[in-house]
Amino acid sequence: MTDYRTVPTICPYCGTGCGMLLEVSGGELIGILPQKGHPVSDGTLCVKGWTSHEFVGSSRRLTSPTIRRGEAAGEASIDEAIGLVARELWRVVDEHGPDSVAFICSAKCTNEENYLVGKLARAVVGTNNIDHCARL
Amino acid sequence: MVVLGQSRSEEKDIVSKITDKARDITGKEVDRVLAYRLEEGSHIPHLFSAQDIEQMAEEYPAQERYPVASMVRRLQAADPGIRLAVVVRGCDERALIELAKQGQVDLERLVLLGLACGEELAGACGCSQPYPSEVLEGEKAEGDLDLGMVEKLEGLPPGERLDYWLSRFNTCVKCFGCRNVCPLCYCKECALDEPELVEPGELPPRLPVFHLVRAVDMAGRCVDCGLCEEACPVGIPLRTLYRKVGEAVESRFDYRPGRSLEEESPLAVLGTEEDVS
Numbered sequence: 001m002t003d004y005r006t007v008p009t010i011c012p013y014c015g016t017g018c019g020m021l022l023e024v025s026g027g028e029l030i031g032i033l034p035q036k037g038h039p040v041s042d043g044t045l046c047v048k049g050w051t052s053h054e055f056v057g058s059s060r061r062l063t064s065p066t067i068r069r070g071e072a073a074g075e076a077s078i079d080e081a082i083g084l085v086a087r088e089l090w091r092v093v094d095e096h097g098p099d100s101v102a103f104i105c106s107a108k109c110t111n112e113e114n115y116l117v118g119k120l121a122r123a124v125v126g127t128n129n130i131d132h133c134a135r136l
Numbered sequence: 137m138v139v140l141g142q143s144r145s146e147e148k149d150i151v152s153k154i155t156d157k158a159r160d161i162t163g164k165e166v167d168r169v170l171a172y173r174l175e176e177g178s179h180i181p182h183l184f185s186a187q188d189i190e191q192m193a194e195e196y197p198a199q200e201r202y203p204v205a206s207m208v209r210r211l212q213a214a215d216p217g218i219r220l221a222v223v224v225r226g227c228d229e230r231a232l233i234e235l236a237k238q239g240q241v242d243l244e245r246l247v248l249l250g251l252a253c254g255e256e257l258a259g260a261c262g263c264s265q266p267y268p269s270e271v272l273e274g275e276k277a278e279g280d281l282d283l284g285m286v287e288k289l290e291g292l293p294p295g296e297r298l299d300y301w302l303s304r305f306n307t308c309v310k311c312f313g314c315r316n317v318c319p320l321c322y323c324k325e326c327a328l329d330e331p332e333l334v335e336p337g338e339l340p341p342r343l344p345v346f347h348l349v350r351a352v353d354m355a356g357r358c359v360d361c362g363l364c365e366e367a368c369p370v371g372i373p374l375r376t377l378y379r380k381v382g383e384a385v386e387s388r389f390d391y392r393p394g395r396s397l398e399e400e401s402p403l404a405v406l407g408t409e410e411d412v413s
């Protein structure tokens with residue numbers, strides 16, 4: 001039997017934090033509605049919010065990291081990819097100093113995750129080169 | 137320049153008779169009830185079954201209206217056998233009637249739990265009939281289609297009127313919310329997605345094509361629920377625009393979308409030129 005419910009959440013796209021409802025039916029995300037009376041957005045969304053259910057089940061979504069070796073790029077595990085990134089970052093930092101690298105964090109991460117990226121950049125690596133995709 | 141303020145109502149309608157009836161019929165006469173659930177202070181749409189019908193919200197705030205007719209349309213399409221009840225205000229019923237005439241919903245398989253809007257909401261909306269045909273809850277407020285803004289704009293010299301609309305359309309952020317939220321917009325292929333008419337990435341959308349395409353498409357269909365205007369992040373007075381279009385249809389065909397199931401939509405009949413003159 002058909003089910004339908006809505007789940008209040010915050011738009012994942014930028015730092016504004018508009019309120020929206022996920023429309024869920026049959027275990028699938030079937031649509032988005034702007035949440036009425038929300039203190040930030042009161043029943044309105046921009047085009048990104050309105051379409052933000054579309055990427056969730058997209059076949060074009062990346063589901064695993066890819067590592068390029070020479071000409072060929074192949075799927076890799078998360079551990080393998082993070083290990084490679086960490087080693088290469090440290091190599092660049094060792095050779096050229098901490099300001100030779102930069103960090104970009106994302107509105108799709110939680111506040112706490114973004115805080116940790118800030119700590120990683122400033123306290124661990126030692127650079128203030130940090131920015132955010134949602135600094136519109 | 138004329139500034140149109142959106143009037144909002146803070147009113148809350150109590151729906152205890154409706155919740156009582158919903159609890160009575162769920163699992164018997166109907167399988168599911170489309171109504172609102174209260175979560176963290178927010179009234180959100182939910183499809184209740186006999187298991188969770190106790191959680192149906194007891195209040196219907198004027199400011200938290202959602203396009204329930206679209207939900208009914210999609211639910212019936214997904215499960216043609218479903219026996220549904222739905223809480224409707226006047227405009228929700230108008231939308232369902234219009235959708236039924238267009239073959240998009242089946243009213244035979246639908247129980248309507250009618251809610252009359254309070255006076256404050258009826259006044260703020262200025263809609264023609266702030267109550268559904270059968271009212272289970274609430275007092276019927278006076279319905280009087282408010283064409284005040286249409287007339288005010290019509291009183292302006294044509295150049296100024298054009299400037300007014302263009303300056304408002306110019307603020308459009310092309311969120312497509314007016315279309316997405318509209319209970320009467322169900323086309324699988326929408327003119328607004330045609331790159332020849334609405335160029336992707338162009339902001340504001342080419343004036344006045346975007347807004348006039350929608351206005352023309354709403355002729356004979358818009359049931360004046362006001363959800364589009366509420367969804368517009370930049371406050372374009374869309375309801376006024378579509379009321380003007382509605383007035384044009386009504387004056388020529390004596391047709392008001394959603395008013396009655398019996399009246400035939402001018403969109404459904406091919407007439408002769410004499411019918412229009």
Ligand code: SF4
Binds near residue numbers: 360
């Ligand atoms: S448009 Fe009419 S029926 Fe709908 S909420 Fe407003 S007053 Fe009520």
Ligand code: SF4
Binds near residue numbers: 360363
């Ligand atoms: S008022 Fe707006 S949302 Fe409602 S039917 Fe008319 S065009 Fe659609």
Ligand code: SF4
Binds near residue numbers: 312
């Ligand atoms: S809701 Fe307003 S801003 Fe969004 S597309 Fe429609 S007119 Fe433009």
